[in-house]
Amino acid sequence: MHCVYVFLLLTLSRAALGSLQDKQTDFGLKVFLQLSQDSAHTNMAFSPYGAASVLSMAQLGAAGNTRKALTSAMGFSLKERGMSRQQRLLQRDVSSEEGVEIASGVMVERKMSLEKGFRRALAKAFQAHPHQVDFTKPDQALGIINSWVSDHTAGAIPEFLTSGSLSDETRLVLLNALHFQALWKVPFDPRLTQERMFHCANGSTVPVHMMRLTNYYNYGEFVSSDGVDYDVIEVPYEGDSLSMLLVSPFEPEVPLSALGADLSAQRIHQWRAELRRVKRQLAMPRFTLNSEVNMKTALINMGLGDMFNLASADFTRITTEERLCVSKVLQRVKIEVNERGTKGAAATAAVMFSRMAVEEITLDRPFLFLIQHKHTGALLFMGQYNQPQQQ
Numbered sequence: 001m002h003c004v005y006v007f008l009l010l011t012l013s014r015a016a017l018g019s020l021q022d023k024q025t026d027f028g029l030k031v032f033l034q035l036s037q038d039s040a041h042t043n044m045a046f047s048p049y050g051a052a053s054v055l056s057m058a059q060l061g062a063a064g065n066t067r068k069a070l071t072s073a074m075g076f077s078l079k080e081r082g083m084s085r086q087q088r089l090l091q092r093d094v095s096s097e098e099g100v101e102i103a104s105g106v107m108v109e110r111k112m113s114l115e116k117g118f119r120r121a122l123a124k125a126f127q128a129h130p131h132q133v134d135f136t137k138p139d140q141a142l143g144i145i146n147s148w149v150s151d152h153t154a155g156a157i158p159e160f161l162t163s164g165s166l167s168d169e170t171r172l173v174l175l176n177a178l179h180f181q182a183l184w185k186v187p188f189d190p191r192l193t194q195e196r197m198f199h200c201a202n203g204s205t206v207p208v209h210m211m212r213l214t215n216y217y218n219y220g221e222f223v224s225s226d227g228v229d230y231d232v233i234e235v236p237y238e239g240d241s242l243s244m245l246l247v248s249p250f251e252p253e254v255p256l257s258a259l260g261a262d263l264s265a266q267r268i269h270q271w272r273a274e275l276r277r278v279k280r281q282l283a284m285p286r287f288t289l290n291s292e293v294n295m296k297t298a299l300i301n302m303g304l305g306d307m308f309n310l311a312s313a314d315f316t317r318i319t320t321e322e323r324l325c326v327s328k329v330l331q332r333v334k335i336e337v338n339e340r341g342t343k344g345a346a347a348t349a350a351v352m353f354s355r356m357a358v359e360e361i362t363l364d365r366p367f368l369f370l371i372q373h374k375h376t377g378a379l380l381f382m383g384q385y386n387q388p389q390q391q
Contacts (some may be wrong), residue, residue, distance in 0.1 A: 034298035061318035152177035248367035
């Protein structure tokens with residue numbers, strides 16, 4: 001059996017770009033919601049942008065019913081007129097931000113010839129050019145791929161694939177790497193971090209190091225289509241072009257899954273339009289998340305089962321030499337959130353040491369976090385924080 005191995009990795013406007021990015025965001029959110037159904041009480045980090053990018057690369061090589069299924073599930077086709085150019089401009093705009101690096105890679109069996117149209121499409125949309133790899137030596141190929149990933153994540157993910165992930169039947173690996181590093185616009189003072197209780201999704205309470213900062217934030221209160229009250233607070237990064245949106249139900253006993261129906265690109269646009277600048281004291285956990293997910297089951301549930309089946313998968317736009325199918329869709333994401341702020345110390349102490357009575361927003365219960373590039377709307381990372389890790 002010869003299969004395409006598709007791997008994802010961390011793993012965050014113009015009207016035309018906005019439209020494409022909204023569709024990619026919606027697809028990434030749907031994958032996240034599928035994955036979170038099996039992780040209702042656990043922590044998880046995910047890159048919607050990475051998922052949409054690598055499956056877009058696969059879409060460029062699909063034909064027949066496989067292409068129809070991918071286009072239907074993803075809500076867009078990069079084969080449509082002008083879409084590849086929009087993808088290239090989108091990737092360029094996000095990558096132009098300081099602290100953000102995006103790279104796409106294609107590792108191909110050295111004896112397999114790729115269709116010229118597929119090569120051109122990858123180069124046009126993703127600036128990706130195939131690298132020849134000898135998959136008859138799986139450990140050697142694994143080292144090459146892991147080195148590529150490490151190089152494009154500033155060493156944050158040195159060993160993406162483990163021994164045994166590849167075999168001599170591997171023919172193609174599609175890669176997306178996303179590295180993000182940014183300082184808070186206004187840092188949290190480590191001296192104000194203190195241990196407080198966090199109300200976990202499973203009903204227990206656990207002590208956690210809670211950061212605190214009194215400042216002016218963009219903040220809003222919303223009601224989901226199912227009648228769930230929740231709030232959204234935006235915490236900006238230095239430069240204001242990137243920010244983290246923190247989303248949490250008002251009531252501690254309401255699970256994060258209750259907000260699933262309210263997650264869409266259009267809804268995020270509405271949040272941003274309705275957020276108002278108010279003074280609040282924000283208390284949120286300092287945390288680190290390491291996630292590894294295999295999206296195969298989630299994608300099958302979304303109607304993409306055929307591309308994992310050798311008998312039905314059609315990737316003849318990639319090559320006609322051998323029949324290919326997708327074997328795995330993996331993603332690894334590392335996220336660390338702490339007090340570190342700007343390189344300068346501008347305007348931090350005055351606000352934090354304010355003695356004015358301000359309403360406190362305490363994230364001592366499960367919450368969602370979304371890291372977004374504001375200009376394009378690209379959702380680089382998102383996740384759910386359900387319980388603190390052992391200190």
